[in-house]
Amino acid sequence: MKTWIIIVFLFFAPGAARKAQAQEKPLEVVPFVDVQRYLGTWYEIATIPQRFQKGCVGVTAHYSLRSDGDIDVVNVCRKETLDGKERSVRGKAWIVDKKTNAKPKVRFFWPFSGAYWIIELDKDYQWAVVGHPNRNYLWILNRTPQMDGTLYDDLLKRIAAKGYDLSKIKKTLQPGG
Helix, strand or coil, X not given: CHHHHHHHXXXXXXXXXXXXXXXXXXXXXXXXXXXXXXXXXXXXXXXXCCHHHCCEEEEEEEEEXXXXXXXXXXXXXXXXXXXXXXXXXXXXXXXXXXXXXXXXXXXXXXXXXXXXXEEEECCXXXXXXEECCCCCCEEEEECCCCCCHHHHHHHHHHHHHCXXXXXXXXXXXXXXX
16 A cells, blocks of 8 residues: 555656646746846855855856857855865856846856846845746845845845745855855
């Protein structure tokens, strides 16, 4: 009998998961991103940790415009401590949705690329929240290494309203913190 219960569960579980995911409201992006204003250096304030960032602190992302209109991406972090060994990775981004410019794709290793959706953005481009439609990736970014606590808490509320699990989000150690 236990075997049948397991078989039935394994048969129906994927469909139930798809149904639950389908009922989740699609992730919304900001109405428009001025790419020129978005360029430059951003500090990672918090993230949903990923294997490719294991042990990273002092994380920054630098975006610069390429001659072909795409964007060069350089992500840098320190291993374990702010004095740790520097690691970096270069990639490229391109705009998928030209109407909003808020749905770039980023590629660090060919042929793999990922969605990099800008879901919250300060009117003065001093902070941003970047996510992924599956809500398993998230970055809270700031133009300086530290973010005001009240602003951070407000962003967490906005992120939760978008369907993210706040228990997965971890702050990133940055200079001055």
